[in-house]
Amino acid sequence: MEIFSAVILGIIQGLTEFLPVSSSAHLILVPWFFGWEPEGLVFDVALHVGTALAVLAFFARDWVRLARETVLGLREGAPLGNPDRKLAWLLVVGTIPAAVAGLWLEELVEARLRSPLITVFTLAGLALLLWYAERRGRQSRPMARYSWGDAAWIGIGQAIALVPGVSRSGVTMTTALLRDSDRVSAARFSFLLSTPVIVGAGMLQACRLLGAGDGGAGLEWPVLLAGVAAAAVTGFLCIKFFLRYLERRSFTPFVIYRLLLAAVVLAFYLKG
Incomplete structure (x- = not known):
């Protein structure tokens, strides 16, 4: 992989x-469109x-306070004695499902669900759900009023x-909107x-990489650092x-983008 490709993929990841x-x-x-080899x-x-550096840096004060x-x-x-203490435990509750699913289902997802056609359906499906959630939800509840059920x-x-194709940020924000959260609180x-x-x-x-014995073999450090910096x-x-x-x-431009991207991917897929 060249530095240019690494920077492009890093920018895409960061966005x-x-x-x-x-x-x-x-x-x-993106690699499928341009015929690039899988990044590995x-x-x-x-x-x-x-991306971990990006989110840690942006919310550094929040995490120190929490x-x-x-x-x-x-x-x-008094673990729930003020809003910050409760928020910290809400984040713990919200993290558990993804941690469990990631450990149990990752291999199944990697083996069965990483295809352009599935991506078409997930891109379009969540777009419509996000559109519905933004219009149905009352957007009246700030993050300070989130409940355990919300988390x-x-x-x-x-x-x-x-x-x-589902989008971690997209589905969590959609769920928050369906629970009547305001947009900024949903994103935060x-x-x-x-x-x-x-x-x-x-x-x-x-x-896993280190366990496989490939942790330092053949790494192109300028390429990796370019990807890290671009993503961060x-x-x-x-x-x-x-x-x-x-x-x-509103989220409307992102709804439209997802639908257009799904249409483009489907067209390329059918074209072969």
Whole structure:
């Protein structure tokens, strides 16, 4: 893989990890469109490192505050004593479904569901569901009013995102909207919830890589670093832009984009 390809894929990962358009779909489809060789596990780990750095950097103050309040809450015997303490435990609840599904179903997903045709259906299906959720939901509840049920349902949505084309951010935001969350809170909770999943997925893949004995063999470090840097910088800027965007605008452009992308992929697939 050349540095140019690594940068392009890093930018795609940084954008699509946090926008409701599906990073897995784009990382499958872009090499498919251009006839590039699959990037492999090493580069996949590198891209996860990049997006993990982006979300950790953007929400660094939030995570420090949540960690501090969690420790204080446990020491004081009041783990739910304020909104930050409750939010930390809501994120734990929301993370559990994806962690369980990832460990049990990852091989099935990799073997059976990574195809352009399945991506067509998941891209279009979630687009319509996101459109419906934004119009049906009252958008009246901020993140401070999230319940345990909200966290559990959003976590189940995140688990479904194992299927390529669904979009982790897209399905978690859609679920939050269906639970009457406002748009910005839906996105913010989705991004916070993504942190342990992205970091955990990267660590799991890295452990598998090292366990296979390929951890340092033949790595092209300039290529890997280019992918990491592109994913990290793009991801950080994407989070910042998207949260500001949602303060005044809707998800409609992303719904349209997903439907158009599904149509393009279907056309290419049928064309052979």
